[in-house]
Amino acid sequence: MATGRTHRPATRSRGIPEATVARLPLYLRALTALSERSVPTVSSEELAAAAGVNSAKLRKDFSYLGSYGTRGVGYDVEYLVYQISRELGLTQDWPVVIVGIGNLGAALANYGGFASRGFRVAALIDADPEMAGKPVAGIPVQHTDDLEKIIDDNGVSIGVIATPAGAAQQVCDRLVAAGVTSILNFAPTVLSVPDGVDVRKVDLSIELQILAFHEQRKAGEEAAETDGRRRPVAARKTPADKGPDGDVPAVMPA
Amino acid sequence: MATGRTHRPATRSRGIPEATVARLPLYLRALTALSERSVPTVSSEELAAAAGVNSAKLRKDFSYLGSYGTRGVGYDVEYLVYQISRELGLTQDWPVVIVGIGNLGAALANYGGFASRGFRVAALIDADPEMAGKPVAGIPVQHTDDLEKIIDDNGVSIGVIATPAGAAQQVCDRLVAAGVTSILNFAPTVLSVPDGVDVRKVDLSIELQILAFHEQRKAGEEAAETDGRRRPVAARKTPADKGPDGDVPAVMPA
């Protein structure tokens, strides 16, 4: 690919594999839950189960960060929370702007998980003059005209795009020109960005289509092994072990 | 891992790699755009650029579906749209239920991309009695009590969870027990499901944390090569080639 290098050397530069980085937030969440329950230590086995991953994988992941465990005992929860937070850069404040305050943008602004860890919604931006001044999630919406000034004034380096597909590239260009170097894109479009800018994308439609593929395959297999009957799904269902499933975490430099 | 097999044999069973499946929706989107502009054929190079991937990768992906191209010419747009749609199972109707009609759930219900390709929002479900009957996106919200009946009546096999984290597992269990075999999870939790059920997860918080990691690394590198100055971000920015970036599409069986 053309500029796939955008983030790839990134990974190698500090030695932590991209796949591992993508799992760190998962571990952090599980650890935070343990911390709130005042659990002092966890074994890799327990933590792996809570995070939904293989314990060997978890240990290997942690080994990239250093040797923070104690053999025969496990990991110190508080210490690990701190180390992972630091590694992810969550010990500092990250002002974020959301561009495109429609249904989704408003939902994102209200989303609690945003503010939870170092992320702060610094501003909401929309192209509709009607929206200007209206408060959403307690924050007044500002007009796109002031985008550059807003980015600059707040020292924003992370932008979230929740505009319609048609406006996404244009918004992206302006964000990047204004100094944003990381973008989370919810618009169903492929964004072109200069080298050095990270883009991650979240696409509901794509996720559903992938599910549909597997769903279709399941229906086909079922038809093959038993019979053409397919609708009363509730009838057929794997009793199966309810082992905490979980494969690869989300990864996707777009 | 425990039940990671959930979807893995799936892939092998019909020979199409999971990574390829995850990219098919991307190609489909690009092809649809071309179709609307009445473009008859595309080369792998052009289509790859539009989808933001490597052309060799695209050709290999298509090779798993069969030989639909013509050497020296390229691919027939309409034919390819049909083939990919069929492969993804989008030629049939997929009734979907959304559980948890808060800010996010409502945004999802209003999301146009949902209905666009074979997906139809069959019902909205919420635990709040106050919501019952209220129309969201033109569809009346129904109470959780009727979940099983709704799933059964509409023959739903795909469920979307947009509830708070605390309720997610419980909702998931009920969906699965009622016959749902594919789940798209927006709640920040690891879901346990029986074998044979596919779960994909979308987690805003995780995506942001991954961006923060790279952002921090960029700042660190910058500090190392030039100086400690970091704040006036707008100053430093890669002029760089604007090559249509894009690596791997979203993949993530949870």
Added chain:
DNA sequence: CCATCTTTGTGCACGCGTTCACAAAGACAT
């Protein structure tokens, strides 16, 4: 101080996904 038991950290092998590079296939012109 020694033995035993638990749990980490990792060397190694395997498989998947990506990419290169090129031969084969077909279109098109002469």
Added chain:
DNA sequence: ATGTCTTTGTGAACGCGTGCACAAAGATGG
């Protein structure tokens, strides 16, 4: 018909990520 030119389809090499299996480390008890 023959040659040239374009573009596909794929064999092969490479690298990353995963998981096994075990040795080393340390805790704990006698």
